[in-house]
Every structure is written in structure tokens, then in C-alpha cells.
Amino acid sequence: xxxxxxxxxxxxxxxxxxxxxxxxxxxxxxxxxxxxxxxxxxxxxxxxxxxxxxxxxxxxxxxxxxxxxxxxxxxxxxxxxxxxxxxxxxxxxxxxxxxxxxxxxxxxxxxxxxxxxxxxxxxxxxxxxxxxxxxxxxxxxxxxxxxxxxxxxxxxxxxxxxxxxxxxxxxxxxxxxxxxxxxxxxxxxxxxxxxxxxxxxxxxxxxxxxxxxxxxxxxxxxxxxxxxxxxxxxxxxxxxxxxxxxxxxxxxxxxxxxxxxxxxxxxxxxxxxxxxxxxxx
Amino acid sequence: xxxxxxxxxxxxxxxxxxxxxxxxxxxxxxxxxxxxxxxxxxxxxxxxxxxxxxxxxxxxxxxxxxxxxxxxxxxxxxxxxxxxxxxxxxxxxxxxxxxxxxxxxxxxxxxxxxxx
Numbered sequence: 001x002x003x004x005x006x007x008x009x010x011x012x013x014x015x016x017x018x019x020x021x022x023x024x025x026x027x028x029x030x031x032x033x034x035x036x037x038x039x040x041x042x043x044x045x046x047x048x049x050x051x052x053x054x055x056x057x058x059x060x061x062x063x064x065x066x067x068x069x070x071x072x073x074x075x076x077x078x079x080x081x082x083x084x085x086x087x088x089x090x091x092x093x094x095x096x097x098x099x100x101x102x103x104x105x106x107x108x109x110x111x112x113x114x115x116x117x118x119x120x121x122x123x124x125x126x127x128x129x130x131x132x133x134x135x136x137x138x139x140x141x142x143x144x145x146x147x148x149x150x151x152x153x154x155x156x157x158x159x160x161x162x163x164x165x166x167x168x169x170x171x172x173x174x175x176x177x178x179x180x181x182x183x184x185x186x187x188x189x190x191x192x193x194x195x196x197x198x199x200x201x202x203x204x205x206x207x208x209x210x211x212x213x214x215x216x217x218x219x220x221x222x223x224x225x226x227x228x229x230x231x232x233x234x235x236x237x238x239x240x241x242x243x244x245x246x247x248x249x250x251x252x253x254x255x256x257x258x259x260x261x262x263x264x265x266x267x268x269x270x271x272x273x274x275x276x277x278x279x280x281x
Numbered sequence: 282x283x284x285x286x287x288x289x290x291x292x293x294x295x296x297x298x299x300x301x302x303x304x305x306x307x308x309x310x311x312x313x314x315x316x317x318x319x320x321x322x323x324x325x326x327x328x329x330x331x332x333x334x335x336x337x338x339x340x341x342x343x344x345x346x347x348x349x350x351x352x353x354x355x356x357x358x359x360x361x362x363x364x365x366x367x368x369x370x371x372x373x374x375x376x377x378x379x380x381x382x383x384x385x386x387x388x389x390x391x392x393x394x395x396x397x
Contacts, residue, residue: 194306245287249297253313256303257344260363266393267365268296269348270287270304273355 033227034095035137037145039088041180047082047216049075049115056193057207067200070162073117080115082216087173087182091147096137098227101237104133109151112187115214117164119156125163125199130279134241135173139228144220147173148231149187150238152279165197166212167278170235174219183220188213190278197279206273245276285376286386295390300360310352313337313345340365358386360393368393 051074054062062071089108096102106122109132113120122131133151140146149171155164171187189195189212196209240246251259253269260267270276286292296302311318312333337345344365351359356373369392376382 193308243288244290245293247293247297248287248302250302250304253303253305253309253345254341256301257340257361257363257365260301260361260365263301264363265299265301266363266368267361268300268302268390268393269359269361271307271310271348271352271357271359272304273307275306276304 034097035140035145035177036095037091037137037147037175037177038180039084039091039175039182041084041176043179043181044081044083045087045182045185045216047080047112047115047185047214049078049080049214050211051075051116052209052211054196054198054207055210057198057205059203059205061200061203061205062198062207064200067162070157070200071164071198073157073164075115076117077115082112082182082185084181086111087185090135090149090173098137098140099229099234099237101134101136101241103241104135104149104151106132109133109153112214113151113153116212117155117157120153121156122151122153124152124154124165124279125156126165130242132242133169134238136234136237138231138234139223139225141177141224141226143176143178144183144223144225145175145177146223146225146228147175148234148238149173150235150242151187152242154279161201163197163199163201165199165279166209167195167197167275169212171214174217182217184217186213186215188215194273194275285382289383289386292383292386292390295387300390300393305348307352307354310345310349313341314349315342315346317342317346318349358389360390362393 053073054071061067086108089111090104092102109122110120122133124131131152131154133149133153135147135149138146138148149169151169151171153169154166156162157164166189169187169189172184173182174184175181176183189209191210193208194206196207198205198207236246256267256269315337344361347361347365347367348359351367351370353370353372353374357370358373359370360368362368369389371386371389376385
């Protein structure tokens with residue numbers, strides 16, 4: 001399953017503002033076709049958690065003698081069964097149009113995040129207020145609905161001292177509309193270098209964790225979507241909810257100088273330790 | 282940075298109106314700059330990165346080298362003119378020294394208009 005992710009691309013990011021403008025026009029057309037997503041089927045889904053050790057880092061603070069035990073992490077519950085009611089708490093009560101984005105209920109979201117660690121929180125320690133989750137209705141058919149998720153959450157390993165802040169989690173919920181039941185759920189950390197920020201105050205490091213995910217169920221083969229938006233468009237809509245700077249017209253680094261010459265404008269370059277459009281830095 | 286000046290409507294409008302905007306990971310600047318990145322600061326290890334799959338043209342390599350030569354670890358905003366020459370930079374660590382980071386960032390951006 002390709003969830004896609006806002007990965008660190010060598011050449012930067014596309015113009016979010018332009019794509020959002022197109023997305024908004026498409027969304028306006030979809031407003032008269034609302035669907036009610038009902039999860040009253042009374043079913044359940046077993047979800048498996050996976051969490052690999054830190055594979056690489058810059059400063060190796062996780063390996064220091066006093067810190068090593070803090071960062072020997074594994075899921076609080078390797079396997080957890082969630083009811084349709086648990087998933088239903090992630091949905092809004094009102095009908096949705098294709099492309100609609102809504103904020104996830106924090107309590108409902110943390111119910112899932114705590115499968116990783118009891119210290120899960122959306123109140124990020126750096127105080128930027130960028131924690132929480134949003135979801136977007138990406139695709140609809142008569143039988144199924146697909147929701148994509150984006151979550152910023154972190155894990156308090158030792159209050160006031162040690163924090164584990166993944167770049168983001170991207171995910172998906174696939175709903176069987178006839179059976180009113182979730183058939184697939186996934187929420188995972190993008191697999192790329194520099195995808196987790198760790199802090200043992202006052203020190204920080206940016207690290208690579210190959211795998212941190214929740215997964216359950218499976219999508220049926222060959223779902224024929226009657227309406228959908230591209231996954232990238234959905235991800236952009238979700239990113240825009242977290243980050244106002246998404247309104248800046250960004251161009252890939254490799255194209256910036258050429259564009260500057262054509263438009264006779266200076267270049268504004270932000271160079272970072274970790275990706276701009278997530279919480280890894 | 283992302284929650285500060287880059288989220289200010291005034292800064293966003295100014296950036297969109299007067300600049301070509303891009304962001305890049307330090308490790309990727311190093312990949313573009315190639316050998317020109319070596320020796321910048323022996324205390325700061327170069328990130329371990331695989332080389333780019335395609336050759337980088339000389340102009341882009343020089344641009345990346347100019348960015349890296351003037352970059353302050355770990356997060357920095359740089360202004361370069363349309364020929365790729367360095368004008369000014371604003372390390373993110375400096376944000377904490379200003380009472381009004383948004384205003385300070387706007388003043389930083391104005392350095393580009395003074396370089397004509």
C-alpha cells in the first residue's frame with residue numbers, strides 16, 4: 001500500500017498555493033454530493049504496531065550511557081483490537097463532500113497513538129501548537145470510502161526531560177460503506193532519513209527510525225472509485241492545515257536560480273537540518 | 282522558523298511578491314555542491330549522503346556552493362541575488378534574540394531590495 005508522504009525531496013516541494021487553488025475549485029463542485037460515513041456495523045479491526053530502534057543519528061545522544069535505556073522503545077501494545085466505534089470517533093457527525101478536511105478529535109486520536117507509548121500527546125513540547133491530526137475524504141464509491149490522515153504527535157519519554165517527536169504520521173482508513181465497517185487502517189512514520197527529532201533536554205538530535213507504524217486489515221482488490229482526488233492533493237490539503245507557510249510559493253532548489261534570473265528576483269533559501277513541512281526539525 | 286516568521290501573513294505576502302522561494306535540507310545542499318562543500322567547517326561533519334543520480338550542472342553546483350559557504354548550522358535563511366551571489370542570511374537561532382521576530386525577518390528581507 002502506497003500511503004505516500006511529505007518526504008524530504010532533494011529538489012524541494014511543489015507550489016502548494018497553486019495546487020490549493022485548483023483543489024478549492026474542485027472542492028466547490030463536489031459540495032452538493034455529500035456522503036454520510038456510518039460506522040455502526042458493530043465490527044472490529046485488529047491493529048499491529050511496529051517500532052524499530054533508531055538506526056542512524058547525528059550526535060548519537062540516544063546511545064549515551066544515561067540515555068540508552070530511555071530510547072530502548074517498543075510498542076506499548078504490539079496488537080490491539082479497535083471497534084468500529086473507536087474509528088467512528090475519528091469521523092465528523094455531518095455528511096462529507098469529497099476533499100473535505102476535518103480536525104481529528106484528540107481523545108479519539110490518542111486512543112490509537114497510545115498503542116505505541118503511554119506518553120503519546122498532541123501537545124508538542126516545543127510549544128508551537130502544531131500538534132494534532134486532520135483527515136481528508138479522498139475517494140468514494142458506492143461501496144467504499146477512503147480517508148487519508150495526517151497526524152503530528154510526540155511521545156513523552158520522561159516528563160520535562162526526554163521527548164520523541166516523529167516528523168509526522170500519514171495514514172489511511174478504508175471504510176466498507178455497505179457493512180458500515182473499517183476494513184483497513186494504517187498510520188505510519190514516513191521512511192526517510194531524519195524522520196524523528198529526539199530531545200534529552202537541553203540536547204537534541206535528529207535521527208532515522210526505519211519503521212514506526214500501526215496497521216490492520218487489508219484493502220479489497222480492485223476498488224473502482226467513482227470520485228476521488230489525487231493522493232498528493234489530499235496530502236497538500238492536510239499539510240496546509242498544519243502550516244501557514246504552505247501559502248508561500250515554494251519551488252524546487254534546482255529550479256530556483258533559473259526562475260530568479262527570468263523574473264529578476266532574488267532567491268530566498270531556507271536550509272534546514274530536517275524537513276520544513278513536518279515536525280522532524 | 283516554520284511557526285514564526287514564515288507563518289506571518291506580512292512575511293508570506295512579501296516572499297510571494299518579491300522573491301523566488303525554496304527550501305532544502307543541508308544534506309542535499311552538500312550533494313549539489315559536491316567537492317565545494319568540503320572544508321567549510323572541520324568541526325561539523327558532512328552528512329553521509331549518496332551522490333545524486335545525475336550530474337549537476339556547473340551553475341547549480343556553484344549556487345549550492347555559495348549557499349553552503351554562507352549557511353550557519355542548523356537552520357538558516359539566506360538571500361542570494363538573481364545571479365546566485367550571497368546577500369545576507371538570518372540564522373534561526375537569531376530569532377530568539379528579537380522581540381519581534383516577524384518584523385526582524387521583514388527587515389532581513391529588505392536587504393535584498395537594497396542590493397540592486
